[in-house]
Amino acid sequence: GRFNRELSEGEEKVIVKSLAKRPEHRFENLKELNEAYQAALAGRRLPEFDLPPPPATMSMPRREAPSRLDTQIVAPELPRRRFPWWIVPVLLVVVIGVGALTLPSVLGSSGDGSPTSNPATPVPAAETKIVIIGGNPVKTPTSPLATDTPISPITSDACPGITLHPPAIEGNYVKWIVDNGRDDTVEILDVQLMAWPAGNGGLEEVWLNNTLIWEGEYEEEGIFRWLEGAELVIAPETPIVLGFKFHWAAGLMGYEMSIAFDAGCAFEGKW
Incomplete structure (x- = not known):
């Protein structure tokens, strides 16, 4: 059938x-x-x-x-992760502990909430002394010296037209420029280097422009005995460079020098 x-x-x-x-x-x-x-x-x-x-x-x-069968693959449902509620009290303990540590620093030790002020660090003053030969020493007023404030040249009414400029550091050399704005020639009678940084080592040479005028071993506050034929004169409107060569690289600060002129005055400066 x-x-x-x-x-x-x-x-x-x-x-x-x-x-x-x-x-x-x-x-x-x-x-x-x-x-x-x-x-x-x-x-x-x-x-x-x-x-x-x-x-x-x-x-x-x-x-x-028969027809084409559409097969649909259903991904298994992932198990839902439960929030770890036990971590809430742990976080609360951490937050409370951090707040207890930072609260005193915010409020200050006095508890009045006013900001504390640190005392200003004193800045060493740059002292410039102008000495008049044959008379009483006269000091110019001292002024604070900051690292970003340029040092002023040294001048004096006793030596009109003569200017001693701040030192320039070039490797082992420390150089001072002495300017003569007078109408007559000025002669340097004496130079003394009373202090320099210990890191410079010993003083080895002294130069006037490109001329060597001294070499040897020099002690602080000693007397320079210039080489034979050395002339320490400054013509009008003709600045000279007085250079000191040390054994090691020259430091930026810690120098003290004096220069005496035949015009009857001397400059003494600290840098």
Whole structure:
């Protein structure tokens, strides 16, 4: 008998054989099944199938033509992470501890909330002394010396037109410029170097412009014995450079020097 009269006889044979109970009664492979089914759909004559007799109570549901199956893969739901509530009291303890440490520094030791002020660090003063030979020493007022404030040249009413400029550091050399703005020539009678940085090492040479006028070993507050033929004169409107060469690189601060002129005055400065 027919199981489903809406199917053609060939289609029914293919379905019945594919559902046979014994393996030897079924199609050997998928290719053979597909060929038989395509032939049944086309209405071609089918070969003889070795079909088992269907059971009397067996009924076949209507089967639709095979269609493409859409397979959807559903990702398993990830377990939800529970918030670690035990960390809340730990964080509270940390916050309270930090607040206890920082509160005194914010309020100040006095507890009045007023900002504390640090006493200003005193800045050493640059002292300039102008000595008048044959008279009483006269000191010019001292002025604070900051590292970013240029040092003023030394002048005096007792030596009008003569200017001693601050030292310039060039390697092992410390150089002072002496300017003569007078109408006559000025002669340097004496030079004394009373102090210099210990890191400079010993004093080795003294130069007047490009002329060596002294070399040897010099002790602080000693007397320079100039080389033979050395002339320490400053022509009008012609500045000279007095250079001191040390054994090591010269430091930036810590010098004290005096220069005496034949005009009847001397300059003494600290830098």
